Amino acid sequence: MLESTPAFVSIDALTHALQGVGYHAPRRLATSVFLAMKLGRPLLLEGEPGVGKTELAKALAKVLGRPMLRLQCYDGMEQREALYEWNHTAQLLHMRAAQATQTAAEIEQAVYQSRFLIRRPLLQALEAPAPGAVLLIDEVDRADEPFEAFLLEYLGEYQVTIPELGTIKAQVAPITILTSNRTRDLNDAVKRRCLYQWMDYPEREREHAIVQSQVPNAGPLLTEAVTEFVSRLRSLPFANAFQRSPGIAESVEWAKALVALDTLALDPEVIQDTAGILFKQREDVAALVPMIDELLRPSPQQA
Numbered sequence: 392m393l394e395s396t397p398a399f400v401s402i403d404a405l406t407h408a409l410q411g412v413g414y415h416a417p418r419r420l421a422t423s424v425f426l427a428m429k430l431g432r433p434l435l436l437e438g439e440p441g442v443g444k445t446e447l448a449k450a451l452a453k454v455l456g457r458p459m460l461r462l463q464c465y466d467g468m469e470q471r472e473a474l475y476e477w478n479h480t481a482q483l484l485h486m487r488a489a490q491a492t493q494t495a496a497e498i499e500q501a502v503y504q505s506r507f508l509i510r511r512p513l514l515q516a517l518e519a520p521a522p523g524a525v526l527l528i529d530e531v532d533r534a535d536e537p538f539e540a541f542l543l544e545y546l547g548e549y550q551v552t553i554p555e556l557g558t559i560k561a562q563v564a565p566i567t568i569l570t571s572n573r574t575r576d577l578n579d580a581v582k583r584r585c586l587y588q589w590m591d592y593p594e595r596e597r598e599h600a601i602v603q604s605q606v607p608n609a610g611p612l613l614t615e616a617v618t619e620f621v622s623r624l625r626s627l628p629f630a631n632a633f634q635r636s637p638g639i640a641e642s643v644e645w646a647k648a649l650v651a652l653d654t655l656a657l658d659p660e661v662i663q664d665t666a667g668i669l670f671k672q673r674e675d676v677a678a679l680v681p682m683i684d685e686l687l688r689p690s691p692q693q694a
């Protein structure tokens with residue numbers, strides 16, 4: 392099997408290319424992506440919702456100019472949604488047409504051919520012609536354990552076995568990204584086959600750069616205020632007060648909303664009015680309100 396040829400000579404070149412499509416990657420993350428490509432290994436990204444896991448796979452497909460195949464996981468997902476299923480209608484039609492001229496054995500052989508397969512993302516990724524595809528197995532923690540077990544053959548060898556057809560192996564290792572919001576621990580066997588990267592909320596400077604590039608008309612003062620406020624929200628001891636801290640998407644949305652309201656500077660009233668963008672839980676909005684003054688207080692350096 393051909394290794395997936397690394398399209399970037401260095402981690403810096405990769406970081407730069409990702410930035411070019413609007414994705415700001417910290418050094419550690421860029422290193423993991425670089426290595427995953429160079430070593431031909433799947434990459435497991437774990438972290439809270441909204442830290443940029445899914446977006447990374449999309450950005451990577453873009454910079455590589457490869458198709459992205461996405462498998463959105465959920466509880467009770469079955470192999471046939473991930474890998475393939477037989478096109479029963481087409482098989483039936485073929486059987487009917489062939490009945491007059493072929494024996495039962497011939498017909499049976501004929502209907503289990505690759506042209507009667509409906510290909511799902513995993514199989515599509517394995518069969519993608521050079522330079523190969525990017526496969527995103529998104530939110531794998533939502534799938535159940537049998538599904539994780541089913542993934543092992545793919546993750547370890549980039550191949551799958553279809554009982555009627557045999558083993559299908561990739562000619563080019565697909566660049567494979569798994570994400571998990573860590574609602575449960577993943578199987579060790581899955582982890583062993585992947586490189587692993589924990590993704591944290593961004594540092595303030597990086598979030599500032601993201602908001603600035605996605606909401607350019609927010610202006611430097613509002614952008615600064617938004618990122619400072621959100622970063623304080625996420626930091627201790629406040630973070631414990633919330634069920635779920637706002638992600639990058641929420642910061643971006645919030646900045647957009649504040650621009651739409653012609654806000655120039657944050658004040659308690661506008662924060663309360665727009666708190667539903669930062670938090671999607673009623674209890675979290677309620678917990679925020681008494682903290683607003685404290686969160687808005689200038690830091691010692693600023694005072």
Ligand SMILES: Nc1ncnc2c1ncn2[C@@H]1O[C@H](COP(=O)(O)OP(=O)(O)O)[C@@H](O)[C@H]1O
Pocket residue numbers: 413414415416438439440441442443444445446447570601638639640643
């Ligand atoms: N590093 C980043 N650079 C640019 N935008 C980002 C970055 N991380 C997250 N975002 C923004 O935040 C949104 C949410 O990210 P997403 O990848 O969906 O989070 P996750 O998959 O971790 O829940 C994205 O649509 C994107 O707009």
Ligand SMILES: [Mg+2]
Pocket residue numbers: 441444445446529570
């Ligand atoms: Mg996601």
